[in-house]
Amino acid sequence: MNFDDTPQEAAFRAEAKAWIQANAPKQYEEELRKSSLGRTVLKGANILEVAKAWQKKKADAGWACLHWPKEYGGRGASPIERVIWQQEEGPFGKLSGMFIIGHGMCGPTMMAFAGEEQKRKYLPPLASGEKVWCQLFSEPAGGSDVAGLRTRAEKKGDDWIINGQKIWTSGAHYSDYGILLTRTDPTVPKHKGLTMFFLDMKSPGVEVRPIKQASGQSDFNEVYFTDVKIPDSQRLGAVNDGWNVSLTTLMNERMSIGAGVATGFPELFDFCNSLMLEDGPAIEDRSVRSRLANYAVKASGLRYTSMRAISALSKGERPGPENSIGKLVAGSMVQEVAMYALDLQGAAGVLSGPEDAEVAGKFQAMLLRAPGTRVEGGTDEIMRNIIAERVLGLPGDIRVDKDVPFNQIPTKGRA
Amino acid sequence: MNFDFSDDQKQMRDAARKFLAEQCPPKAVREVLDGKAAYDKKLWQGLAEMGFLGVAIPEEFGGAGAGHLELCVIAEEMGRANAPVPFSSTVYLAAEALLLAGSDAQKRKWLPKIASGEAIGTLALFEGKGNPSSKAIKLQASGGTLSGVKKPVPDGAIADFAVVAARTGSSGRDSDISLFLVDLKAGGVEVKSLTNVDPTRGQAELAFKNAKAEPLGAAGEGWSILTQVLDRAAVLLAFEQVGGSDRALEMGRDYALDRIAFGRPIGSFQAVKHILADMYVSATLARSNCYYGAWALSTNASELPEAAAAARISATQAFQHCSKNNIQVHGGMGFTWEFDCHMYYRRANATALTLGSLSYWEDQLIDRMRKKNAA
Ligand SMILES: Cc1cc2nc3c(=O)[nH]c(=O)nc-3n(C[C@H](O)[C@H](O)[C@H](O)COP(=O)(O)OP(=O)(O)OC[C@H]3O[C@@H](n4cnc5c(N)ncnc54)[C@H](O)[C@@H]3O)c2cc1C
Numbered sequence: 001m002n003f004d005d006t007p008q009e010a011a012f013r014a015e016a017k018a019w020i021q022a023n024a025p026k027q028y029e030e031e032l033r034k035s036s037l038g039r040t041v042l043k044g045a046n047i048l049e050v051a052k053a054w055q056k057k058k059a060d061a062g063w064a065c066l067h068w069p070k071e072y073g074g075r076g077a078s079p080i081e082r083v084i085w086q087q088e089e090g091p092f093g094k095l096s097g098m099f100i101i102g103h104g105m106c107g108p109t110m111m112a113f114a115g116e117e118q119k120r121k122y123l124p125p126l127a128s129g130e131k132v133w134c135q136l137f138s139e140p141a142g143g144s145d146v147a148g149l150r151t152r153a154e155k156k157g158d159d160w161i162i163n164g165q166k167i168w169t170s171g172a173h174y175s176d177y178g179i180l181l182t183r184t185d186p187t188v189p190k191h192k193g194l195t196m197f198f199l200d201m202k203s204p205g206v207e208v209r210p211i212k213q214a215s216g217q218s219d220f221n222e223v224y225f226t227d228v229k230i231p232d233s234q235r236l237g238a239v240n241d242g243w244n245v246s247l248t249t250l251m252n253e254r255m256s257i258g259a260g261v262a263t264g265f266p267e268l269f270d271f272c273n274s275l276m277l278e279d280g281p282a283i284e285d286r287s288v289r290s291r292l293a294n295y296a297v298k299a300s301g302l303r304y305t306s307m308r309a310i311s312a313l314s315k316g317e318r319p320g321p322e323n324s325i326g327k328l329v330a331g332s333m334v335q336e337v338a339m340y341a342l343d344l345q346g347a348a349g350v351l352s353g354p355e356d357a358e359v360a361g362k363f364q365a366m367l368l369r370a371p372g373t374r375v376e377g378g379t380d381e382i383m384r385n386i387i388a389e390r391v392l393g394l395p396g397d398i399r400v401d402k403d404v405p406f407n408q409i410p411t412k413g414r415a
Numbered sequence: 416m417n418f419d420f421s422d423d424q425k426q427m428r429d430a431a432r433k434f435l436a437e438q439c440p441p442k443a444v445r446e447v448l449d450g451k452a453a454y455d456k457k458l459w460q461g462l463a464e465m466g467f468l469g470v471a472i473p474e475e476f477g478g479a480g481a482g483h484l485e486l487c488v489i490a491e492e493m494g495r496a497n498a499p500v501p502f503s504s505t506v507y508l509a510a511e512a513l514l515l516a517g518s519d520a521q522k523r524k525w526l527p528k529i530a531s532g533e534a535i536g537t538l539a540l541f542e543g544k545g546n547p548s549s550k551a552i553k554l555q556a557s558g559g560t561l562s563g564v565k566k567p568v569p570d571g572a573i574a575d576f577a578v579v580a581a582r583t584g585s586s587g588r589d590s591d592i593s594l595f596l597v598d599l600k601a602g603g604v605e606v607k608s609l610t611n612v613d614p615t616r617g618q619a620e621l622a623f624k625n626a627k628a629e630p631l632g633a634a635g636e637g638w639s640i641l642t643q644v645l646d647r648a649a650v651l652l653a654f655e656q657v658g659g660s661d662r663a664l665e666m667g668r669d670y671a672l673d674r675i676a677f678g679r680p681i682g683s684f685q686a687v688k689h690i691l692a693d694m695y696v697s698a699t700l701a702r703s704n705c706y707y708g709a710w711a712l713s714t715n716a717s718e719l720p721e722a723a724a725a726a727r728i729s730a731t732q733a734f735q736h737c738s739k740n741n742i743q744v745h746g747g748m749g750f751t752w753e754f755d756c757h758m759y760y761r762r763a764n765a766t767a768l769t770l771g772s773l774s775y776w777e778d779q780l781i782d783r784m785r786k787k788n789a790a
Contacts, residue, residue, distance in 0.1 A: 001484055001710045002417050009416065080416055269784065283785060286778070293777030296784065297729035301700025304418065304707045311418040325696055381685075387695055388688035392668050395683035 005084070012081050016063070016088045023057055024092045025050060032091035036362050037262040037334055038215060038369025040094055048174055051095040055129025065103055065127040072111065072119055073127030079313040098171055102126050102133035106179045108252040110198065113236035113245055122177070122198075134175035134201070135253075136166045136223060137246065141411070143168070144382050146181070146250075147190040147243060148409075151225060153182035153197070160197065160235070162205075162228040170376075172208045172221040175201050179249065180230075181242050186407040193406055194242030199230050215368040251319065253377050261330035261373065264337035264366055265299035268292065271341055271359060282344060291340060298333055302326055321390035327373075328383040335370035338363045418706060420488060427481075428488045434465055435496035441755045447499035447615045448758060453573050453608075454617070459500045460532050468506060469530025472514070477527030483647075483713040487654045487705070494655030494734075495662045497758050499615035501535045501570035503655065503769070507648040508569070509536025512578040512594065515647075516632030516640045521596060525576060537574040539565035539597075539621055540641065546775035547645060549589045549638045554623065556581035560603070561595060561623040569769055571619030572608040574599055578644075579628065580637055592637035595628035603627060613765035615758065645770055646723035650708035653723075653730035656766055657705050660698040660730070663737040663759045667691055667744040674746075681744070690744060694737045701726075701733035721787060724780035731767045731776070738763040 005013060028042050028050060035041065042050055058064045059073060066082045068074025077085070086093055096103070107126055110119060125131040142149035151164025162182060172178065178201055185193030201208070205228035210218040237245035272292055275282040282288045302325075309323060341363035342349035351357050352364035374380050388394045401409045420428070438461050446452055462468050471486040472478025479485075486506070493502050510529050513522055513536075528534035542565055545551050554563025561581050568577065577597050584591035597604065603626030611618040632640050668691055671682030681687050708726030711719040738759040742749035749756040767773055 001420060001706065001713065003710055003716075005416065083416075269788075273785070273788070283781065286774075289781040290774055290777045293724075293728055293780045294732075296780060297704055297725045297732070298700060300707065300725050301703045301729055304703035305699055307416070307418040308703055308706065311416070314417075315419075322699070325699055329696060329700065381689070384689040384692040385685070387692040388682075392664075392688075392691055392695060394668065394671060394688050394691065395680055397685060398679070398683065 009080060009084060012077075013084050013088060016085050019061060019063065020088055020090075020092065023061070024089075025054055028095075029091055032094050034360065034362070035091075035094060036267055037264065037366045037373070038217075039362060039365035040097065047095075048098065051098055052129045054092060054095050055099060059124075059128030064129070065107065068107065068111075068123070068127060072107075073124035079310045083307075083310055098132065098174070099129055101135050101170055102131075102175075105135050105249045105253045106133040106177070106198070109179055109196075109236060109245065109249045112248050113196070114198070115233075118233075126177075131176040132171060132174055134169050134172045134178040135249065136169055136172070136178045136180040137249075138168045139165060140167050144379055146246060147194060149181060149183060149194070151180075151182045152186075153184050153195055153230070155184075155232075158232050160195075160230045160232060162197075162199075162225040162230060164225050166223040166225075168211070168220045168376075169208075169223050170220045172201065172223050173210050173218075177201060178223075179236065181246050183406065184242070185240055187405050188240075189403055190401060190406045190409065191243040193240055194246070195239050196236040196242040196245040197230050197234050198236060199228070199234060203228050203230070205229070214371060215365075250378070251321075261327050262334055262366075263295070263299045263302065263330045264334040264341075264363075265295045267359070267362060267366075268295060268337045268341055271363070272344070275344060275358065277344070288344070295333065295337060298329060302329055321386050324378070324383045324386045327377060328380055328387075331370070331374040331380060334366060334373060338367035338370055342367065418710075420484065424484055424488050427485055428492060431465070431467065431489050431492040432495070434461070435492055435498065439496040439498050441497075441758070444497050444499050444615055444755075444758055450614065454501055454570070455499045458498060462500065462502070463530065463532030466530075468502075468532055469526070471506075472510060472526050472530050476522050477530040479530075484709055486651060487709040487712070490651045490654035491658035494658030494762075497615065497659065497662070497762055501537070501573060501616070503616070503648070503652055504537040504570040504574065505529055505535050507651040508538035508644060509574075509576070509578055511647045512538060512631065512640065512644045515643055516594065516636070517596075521629070521631065525596075528575075534575040535570060535573055537568055537570050537577050538644065539568045539571065539577045539579040541565065541567060546771040547641070549592045550587075552580050552582050552592055554579065554581045556583050556593060556595060556628065559628060560625040561597065561628045562625055564620060564622045566620035567609060567611065567618040568621050570617050571621050572606055572617050577621065578631060579623070580641055581628075583634055583637075589638035590635040592641070593634045594631040594637040594640055596631045597623070597626055597628045601627060611765065613761040615762065616765060642720075646720055647712055649723040649727040649770055649776070650705065650712045650719075652766060652770060653701070653705045653708060653726040656730035656734040656763070657698065657702050659759055659762055659766075660694070660701060660733040660737040663734070663741040663756075663763075664691065664694045664698055666756065666759075667694065667737075667741040670745050670748075687744060690740050694740050697729075697733040697736045701729040704729040721780065721783045724776050724783060727770065727776045728773065728780060731773050734759075734763040735767055 031042050062075050065074040066077035066085055070076050137146055139149045153160045153162050180197045180199055182195055183193055184195040205226040207224040209222045211220055212218050272282040352361045354360040389396055438458050443455055466479040467489050469478030470481045470489055471483050474480035513525055576599055579595045579597050581595055582591055583593040603624055605622040607620040609618045671687055672680055674681045704726045708722040711722035742756045745756050748754050
C-alpha cells in the first residue's frame with residue numbers, strides 16, 4: 001500500500017504541472033475555484049468557448065482524454081496518470097463538464113462498436129472538444145426503464161428512418177453528434193428489439209428544444225425526430241442488439257460520473273470554519289462538528305474507494321458494478337450538505353442573491369441542482385438495485401414485462 | 416501509488432481466514448458468550464503458533480517482524496470471526512505502547528511473552544464515564560507505586576500486565592500524566608470482572624492499592640504517548656469493525672437468499688435489497704477509510720491522526736449499521752439467542768465505545784482537520 005508517486009509518476013506529475021502552469025486560462029482560475037455544483041459562471045465570457053479552447057489546447061499538446069489510445073486523440077496514459085492529471089488540473093478541470101458525456105460515455109461506446117475508419121474520423125475531434133456529443137437514450141416513457149423507449153427506427157434501403165422523441169438530453173443544444181438508442185422491433189420483448197446508432201445532430205428532421213429545469217437553468221433538452229435519415233453504416237452493434245451496446249455506455253457512465261460527483265464537503269468545511277454563530281465560530285459547536293465529521297468520512301471514504309478502483313484498474317481488472325456507489329453516496333450527500341449549510345444561516349439561509357447570500361449563494365445553487373444529481377445517470381433506487389443484484393447477487397426484481405412483446409405492455413398505470 | 420494490499424498480505428489474510436474458520440466457529444464464540452470460559456485459550460495458543468500475535472513485533476523481541484499492514488489484515492479476520500480472545504487489548508494497546516515507549520529491558524521482558532501467547536496485556540485508561548482526557552485521570556503515582564481505580568479496563572480480569580495512565584503532576588496540563596507498567600500478578604491490585612454488553616470481550620475494574628509500578632516512557636510524556644497508542648489502536652480496531660461489518664452483511668445476504676416469504680426469496684423484495692445495498696455501501700466506505708489509515712499507520716505518516724479518526728468513525732458507523740440491519744433482515748429469527756446475529760450486534764456496540772465514543776472521535780477528527788488546515 002503506497003500513496004507516494006513512483007519516480008515515473010513523479011516525472012509525469014512534474015511535466016503536467018509545468019504544462020498547466022504555462023498554458024491554463026489563468027484569468028478564470030479564481031471564478032472556477034469558487035464555482036460549485038450548479039453554479040459555474042465566467043463573467044463576461046462564454047463558458048462553452050472557454051472550455052472548447054482549453055480542451056483544444058490540451059489536445060494539441062497531447063493532454064486530452066489521457067486514457068484513450070493515441071490514434072483516437074488520447075495519450076494512452078495509465079489510470080493513475082489520469083488521476084495525477086486531474087489533481088494537477090485543479091479548478092480548470094471544471095471546464096470539462098460539458099465534455100463528460102462525450103468523453104465518458106459516447107467515446108467508449110464508439111471505441112467498442114464503431115468501425116476502425118469511423119473511430120479515426122470521429123474520435124479525435126471529440127477528444128479535442130471541437131465536436132461535442134450527447135447521449136440520446138431517455139424518453140418520457142423510458143428513463144429508469146431505458147428499454148421501454150419508443151423512438152422507432154425503420155430500415156429503408158441502406159438507411160434507417162427515425163421518428164420519435166427523446167427527453168432530458170444534456171447538452172443537445174450545443175452538440176454536434178449523439179448516440180441514439182431506438183426501437184427496431186416492437187413485436188419482441190423490450191430488450192430484444194433495440195438498436196443503437198450515432199448521428200449528426202444537424203441532420204434534417206432533428207429538432208432540439210431546451211427545457212427549463214427545476215434549478216432555473218437549461219442544460220437539458222427535448223429532442224424530436226421526424227423522418228430523420230441515418231445511414232446503416234452509423235449503426236453501432238448488430239440490429240436488435242442495442243441493449244447490449246447500451247450496457248457498455250451505462251457502465252462507463254457510472255465510472256465517469258461516480259468518480260467525479262461533488263460531495264459538497266470541502267465547501268461546507270470552509271464555510272463552517274468562517275461562519276460565526278451566536279455563541280462563536282460554527283466549527284467550535286459540538287453539533288456542527290459531529291455533522292461535519294459524518295460528512296468528512298463519507299467524502300474521504302468515496303475518495304479512497306475510487307483510488308482502490310483505480311489501483312484495480314491499473315492491475316488490469318475491469319470496472320465493475322461496485323462503482324455505482326460513488327453516485328449513490330455523493331448524490332444524496334451533496335443535497336444534505338446544501339440543506340445543512342442553509343440551516344446554519346437561519347432565516348437568512350433563504351437568500352440566494354450573491355450580494356446577500358453567504359459565499360455568494362453557492363449552497364443555494366447546490367441545493368437547487370442536487371435533486372437532478374440523484375436522478376441523472378440512474379436514480380438512487382436503480383443504483384441500489386444494481387448493487388444488490390450485481391454486487392451482492394440477490395435475485396432480480398420480478399419483471400412482469402419480461403417475456404411480453406413490447407407492443408403488448410400496458411402504457412398507463414391507472415387503467 | 417498502489418492502494419491495495421500486496422499478494423503476500425492477501426495470502427496471509429486467506430491463511431488467517433481459513434485458520435479462524437476452523438478454530439473459531441460461532442460455537443467456540445458461544446462458549447465464552449455463555450460464560451463457560453473467560454476467553455478461548457486454545458484459540459489464543461493457536462494464534463500464537465500461527466505467529467499472528469507477534470505479527471508487528473520485531474523479530475529481536477520474539478515477533479514475526481512483518482509489520483502493521485500485516486497486522487491490519489489479521490485484525491480484519493479477527494473481527495470477521497468475532498474471536499473471543501484478548502487480541503485488541505494485548506496486541507493493539509499494550510504491545511503498541513511498549514513498542515512506542517518501552518525501554519529495551521521492558522520490551523525484552525514483555526514482547527516475547529505477548530508473541531508466544533504467554534502474557535495478556537491491557538491498557539488501563541478510563542476512570543468511569545467519559546472519553547479519553549488527561550483531566551479525567553485521577554489515579555495517583557508516588558514513589559514507584561500507584562493508587563486509584565480504573566474502569567472499564569478491557570480484558571482486565573485476565574490480563575497479566577497493564578499499561579496504566581497515572582497523574583504525576585498538578586499543573587492542570589497534559590504533562591501531568593505519565594505511563595506505568597504494572598505486573599498485575601505481583602499483588603497490590605484488586606481485580607473485579609464487570610458484566611458488559613459483549614461478554615466475548617471482558618471488562619474489569621482494577622483497584623490499585625500502592626501497587627508497584629515502573630515508568631513506561633519519560634515522565635510527563637504519558638498523554639502524548641497515549642494519544643499515539645489510541646490512534647494506532649483506532650486503525651487496527653477499525654479493521655476488526657470492517658471484518659465484522661462484512662460478515663454481518665454476508666449473513667444478511669445469505670439469509671435473504673434462503674428465506675422464502677410470499678412465495679419468493681425475501682432477497683427479491685426491493686426493500687430488503689436496498690437495506691443490504693446500504694450495508695454494502697457503509698462497509699465499503701469504511702474499508703476505504705481503513706486502507707488509508709493502514710497506509711498512514713504503516714509509514715508513520717503525519718496524516719495518521721486524521722486518518723485514524725476517519726477510519727475509526729466510519730468503521731464504527733458501518734459495523735453498527737450492518738449488525739443492526741443484519742438482525743432486521745433476519746426478522747424474528749435474528750432476535751433469537753440461537754442465531755448468531757446478536758453476537759455481532761453486541762461486538763459492534765461494545766467496540767464502538769472501547770477507545771472513546773463515536774462523538775469523541777468526531778470531535779477529534781474535526782480538530783485535527785482544522786489544525787492541518789491552519790498549518
Ligand atoms: C440533470 C439530468 C440530466 C440528464 N441527462 C440525460 C442525458 O444526457 N441523456 C439521457 O439519455 N438521459 C438523461 N437524463 C435522464 C435520466 O437518465 C433519467 O431521468 C433517469 O434515468 C430516471 O428516469 P425517469 O426520469 O424516467 O424516472 P422514472 O424512471 O419515471 O422514475 C421515477 C421514480 O421511480 C423510481 N423507479 C423507477 N423504476 C424503479 C425500479 N425498478 N425500482 C425502484 N424504483 C424505481 C425511480 O427511482 C424514481 O424515484 C438526465 C436526467 C437529469 C435529471
